[in-house]
Amino acid sequence: MNKNQLRLSIIIPFFNVEKYIAECLDSVYAQDIPESEYEVICVNDCSPDNSRQIVLDYQRIHPNLILLEHEKNKMLGAARNTGLWAAKGQYVWFIDSDDYIQSKVFSKLLSLAELNDLDILNVNPQYFNDQGFINNEIIVANFPLSTDVITGKEYLKLNVPYWIRPVSTWSKIFKRSFLIENNLLFPEGIFFEDTVHTLKSLLIVSRFKFLCEKLYFYRLNESSIMNTNLHSPVKLADKILYCCDCLNVLEGCKSDIELYNNVSESFIYQLIHCKKTILYFSLDEKKIFYRRLKTLKVQGFEKYLTYKDRYIYQYPILAMTLTFIPFTILSVLRKIKRKLFNS
Numbered sequence: 001m002n003k004n005q006l007r008l009s010i011i012i013p014f015f016n017v018e019k020y021i022a023e024c025l026d027s028v029y030a031q032d033i034p035e036s037e038y039e040v041i042c043v044n045d046c047s048p049d050n051s052r053q054i055v056l057d058y059q060r061i062h063p064n065l066i067l068l069e070h071e072k073n074k075m076l077g078a079a080r081n082t083g084l085w086a087a088k089g090q091y092v093w094f095i096d097s098d099d100y101i102q103s104k105v106f107s108k109l110l111s112l113a114e115l116n117d118l119d120i121l122n123v124n125p126q127y128f129n130d131q132g133f134i135n136n137e138i139i140v141a142n143f144p145l146s147t148d149v150i151t152g153k154e155y156l157k158l159n160v161p162y163w164i165r166p167v168s169t170w171s172k173i174f175k176r177s178f179l180i181e182n183n184l185l186f187p188e189g190i191f192f193e194d195t196v197h198t199l200k201s202l203l204i205v206s207r208f209k210f211l212c213e214k215l216y217f218y219r220l221n222e223s224s225i226m227n228t229n230l231h232s233p234v235k236l237a238d239k240i241l242y243c244c245d246c247l248n249v250l251e252g253c254k255s256d257i258e259l260y261n262n263v264s265e266s267f268i269y270q271l272i273h274c275k276k277t278i279l280y281f282s283l284d285e286k287k288i289f290y291r292r293l294k295t296l297k298v299q300g301f302e303k304y305l306t307y308k309d310r311y312i313y314q315y316p317i318l319a320m321t322l323t324f325i326p327f328t329i330l331s332v333l334r335k336i337k338r339k340l341f342n343s
Helices: 020-027 052-060 075-086 105-116 152-155 176-181 194-204 233-253 255-280 283-296 307-314 316-342
Strands: 006-013 038-044 065-069 091-095 120-129 172-175 208-219
Touching: 006 020, 006 075, 006 105, 006 255, 020 038, 020 052, 020 105, 020 233, 038 052, 038 075, 052 065, 065 075, 075 091, 075 176, 091 105, 091 176, 105 120, 105 208, 152 194, 152 208, 172 176, 172 194, 194 233, 233 255, 255 307
Parallel strands: 006 038, 006 091, 038 065, 120 208
Antiparallel strands: 091 172, 120 172
16 A cells, blocks of 8 residues: 555445434544544535534544535435545445444454455444344344455355345445446446445455454434335335346356355345335326336346236336226225125
8 A cells, every 4th residue: 555545535425414424423533543544525415404514513623524515416326436536545435424333443444454455344234223223133134254355256155145144335345446446336316326336346356354243333214315215116116226237247147056046036036026016006106116117227127027027017008007907996895895884
């Protein structure tokens, strides 16, 4: 590493988090290396609340804090890309603005990454809400053991189902050159932007290490952008996009049956079960959903779903008609039943 190069860039996009961003910033400044060795890049994605002012207050105290601002809301993927292009550290850590990290941990993590020349160092998360810590097994199992330095493919083939691994972007410290040289930018303008980014990273990384210590504290915030309207037409369309994109990425790994089966099962399962949500959409919601799906130009249904599962995505008029008829009949039957019961 160049003696003049910063060791770490912390990238914190923020939007509407005035209740939490101070706790996040406090955690990145309660560390055990000099502030001259790292930078904190906060990206304001047009936050409508007091978050920006809170960041400015911290900037007056901490000269290593950089505030970048979007002229219009571009969503989390674009905000992370903005921070990445501005970053100067050897390593980058994308931290969500309503979460926080363990204090006095930078020295250990950076030494581990630098000594082993890691491209990705993955830590375990601890989930919590306003009532306190939550047992991880309720949400996602803890990854059982720390690993040696291995490849990402070796990590994906370990005997743990893909969906219970801590695979989100915020649980990883990346070597910045690894992301830039492999063009590993985040998809912009969609929800769930880190899913395909994480998978692409793991499939090509040659120096990866998992640390089982719980060093990242993830807030289960019901009012966050990601956790509100989880079954909205737009979010469901975006979910289908990332499932198909991940499956398309995995096509190049089909020769490795163990890896392909271990990872693809999760995305195929999600695709099949998305249709249950679509069935309960109103006519207006269905129109929004199919319009979004068409805009996203999602590809891959024919590869991963049986005909009876994919008709609902590929043939919207037929699907809307076929789902409208049974629900109309059920509605009429309920009215007749209620009328008979009242009489």
